[in-house]
Amino acid sequence: MVTISELLYFITNHRFLTIGFIVVFLIVVGFIRRILQKENQKKSKWFGVFCGFLLIPCFASFIPGVVPMLVNAPFLNSFGTKGSAVIISEERTNSQLNENWVYRYSVILKTAEGEDVETEFTTMSATYYPPSNSIVLPIVGERFSVKYIPGAPHNFVILNNDEHSAHVIRKKCTDVSVRIFEAKNRYEASSQNQKYIQQYRQELSAYIASCSEYQPQLVKIYQQIIEELNASQ
Numbered sequence: 001m002v003t004i005s006e007l008l009y010f011i012t013n014h015r016f017l018t019i020g021f022i023v024v025f026l027i028v029v030g031f032i033r034r035i036l037q038k039e040n041q042k043k044s045k046w047f048g049v050f051c052g053f054l055l056i057p058c059f060a061s062f063i064p065g066v067v068p069m070l071v072n073a074p075f076l077n078s079f080g081t082k083g084s085a086v087i088i089s090e091e092r093t094n095s096q097l098n099e100n101w102v103y104r105y106s107v108i109l110k111t112a113e114g115e116d117v118e119t120e121f122t123t124m125s126a127t128y129y130p131p132s133n134s135i136v137l138p139i140v141g142e143r144f145s146v147k148y149i150p151g152a153p154h155n156f157v158i159l160n161n162d163e164h165s166a167h168v169i170r171k172k173c174t175d176v177s178v179r180i181f182e183a184k185n186r187y188e189a190s191s192q193n194q195k196y197i198q199q200y201r202q203e204l205s206a207y208i209a210s211c212s213e214y215q216p217q218l219v220k221i222y223q224q225i226i227e228e229l230n231a232s233q
Helices: 001-013 016-038 040-058 066-079 166-189 194-210 218-233
Strands: 081-097 100-110 117-124 143-149 152-159
Touching: 001 066, 001 143, 001 152, 066 143, 066 152, 081 152, 100 152, 117 152, 143 166, 166 194, 194 218
Parallel strands: none
Antiparallel strands: 081 100, 081 143, 100 117, 143 152
16 A cells, blocks of 8 residues: 555646656566567566556546546545644745646644654645635644545645534635525615525524634624514514
């Protein structure tokens, strides 16, 4: 498992070195196939097929997000050990992804044994589970849950489905806040519409149920708004 984790980490974080590896690998494969063709054409065929499968993750690394999301993340989530981590700093790089700046994040990961491991990742190499279309990363100083392979803790996956993670709680509360904003605008546009009143009340109640520890003062305000909505009916 450690070897697989190290390989996926290398492919994810060192794309240009992976290109060099592919070039050398193809040269060596071509040389070995020539030798095998002289001895046994069937062996040569199966050797070529096997090598082709080995190159799939290498070629996939050229497409941003493919290896981290579709290969590395499921692997670490399935076979990894749970730990936690904190981003201690972020730095903008000279690269861009979809016209947005790529950032480098310095991380301290605490293993299941309590050991502190310093590592880093970038916006392009960030690995999180379950996969999603948007990149939502923890903020500096925010503790989040991870999984890693013991012996290779620098390769880790951010768990976006751990309900006890401060990162996940903040993300969930942010999503509910967006829905509250939309529901509030509908209500203010037509305050007598019972459907809009019900939607507004439901979103406020959802925030109270999920985010009482995250934003207790805001929860009190939302509780008061619900009381006012109930009194107006």
